[in-house]
Amino acid sequence: MNVLVTSISKKIPMLKSIKIALNKFEPTGRLFGGDIDQQVVGKYFVDEFWEMPQLPNLRIDDLLHYCKTNNIGAIIPTRDGELEYFSKNKGDLKKNGISVMVSDLDAILTTLDKLTFYKSGSLIGFPVIETALSVNDLDAYSIVIKERFGAGARNILLNKTREVAKLEAKQLNDPIFQPFIEGKEYSVDLYISKQSKVIGSIVRRRQVVQHGESQVTFTVPNNALEKMCSNFVTDLGLFGHIVLQVIIDHQNQFNIVECNCRFGGASTLSLSAGMDSFYWFLLEASGKELSEITFTPNKEGMKLIRYPEDLLII
Structure with missing residues (x-):
């Protein structure tokens, strides 16, 4: 089984992590990367690059043809703007033996609309801002x-x-x-299985944030925050790797800011801390259940610093 990652852009750490998971799952599997820009640097970190059409122009029949031709059995979308497309079409893809790491459409639409997200979260009793x-x-x-x-x-x-x-x-x-709520910013990475069970979660403190993404982040223990977030994502009916942004204010109260239904820019830290999201997804894509998975997080604090790096090709 080969894997297609879409909107790869310059998400090199994520692509490397998916490649590791694919090699662990199926060493002969190939990693395909798609993007509408033929010049993206991510193309140098995948086995095959696909210059994709823009999603409004990508018919589901054409996507199915590409996947069947290249023996692609799993798709990992990585951009907010494409989640709705893949959620709408994941049923047809599944009928053709292709799994997508994306939540159901109702859940996606709820998280993409901040007003609906607040109303829905508050209605079921969670502290959404x-x-x-x-x-x-x-x-x-x-x-x-x-x-x-x-x-x-x-x-x-x-x-x-x-x-x-x-x-x-x-x-x-x-x-x-x-x-505007003053406090400390946290990201919580979670993986929710097809059986709506949280398989693993990691809390990260967002120390340096630029353009909405963590540039410096470190893991912290917070069982209460993990429990609240786990209950929240399962009540919303989410699936796959999810990132919740939370502010803990000066009264030590949780304030849920937003929910990203995709792998986050600094979520590779959570992978290093024990979450094996991409491998777990590939297991589920192959028809296996995760009931026997034991999540053992790294108990020692870990820090991630994101920085540009050069690739030399000779």
């Missing part, structure tokens, strides 16, 4: 403004007064408003 369409609906002086749909870090405006928030929101397409 309050979200409103108007700043007048918030009882807070300091305000965060974000785009309602898509990645949370895009066009984010932090710690604004109510008056400034009203003005600067005009820069956004579909603005939503949240209270």
Whole structure:
């Protein structure tokens, strides 16, 4: 079985991690990487590169033909903007023996819409940060403004007064408003099986954050946070590798910021700390259950620093 990773861009650490998992699962398996940009550097870190058409132009029949021709049995989407496409089509892909590491459509749409995410999470009793369409609906002086749909870090405006928030929101397409909460930022990586069971989870402290992604992050023990996040993702009906962003405020209260239904930029730290998400997914893609998997996290603190690196080809 070969594996296709889409939107590979420059996600080199992730591609290396998937290759390790594939070699562990099936040493003869080949890693295919897809992207709409023929010049992406990720193409040098896969066995085969596919210059994909943009998703609105990619018919499911063409995707099936490519996968069958290249013996691809598993697909790993890596970008928020493609999750809905693959979720809509994962049924047809599954009928043809191709598994996709993506949650069901209802869950994907819930997490991509920040207002719906707040309403749904709050309704089932979880501390999702309050979200409103108007700043007048918030009882807070300091305000965060974000785009309602898509990645949370895009066009984010932090710690604004109510008056400034009203003005600067005009820069956004579909603005939503949240209270600005001071505290420490955490990422929680989780893998949820097809049987809706959390197989493993790791808490990471986000020490240095740039453009919404951790540049320096380290593992920390927090059983209460892991338990809350595990309950949350299973109640939402999610599947695969999931990343929750949480702020722990000065009162030591949890505040769920957002949920990314894909592998995160710094999630390779969690793999090193014991989570084997890509291998677990390949096992499930081959029809195996994970009931016998024993998750043993690294108890020692680990730190990840993300930095550019050169590749020399002779």
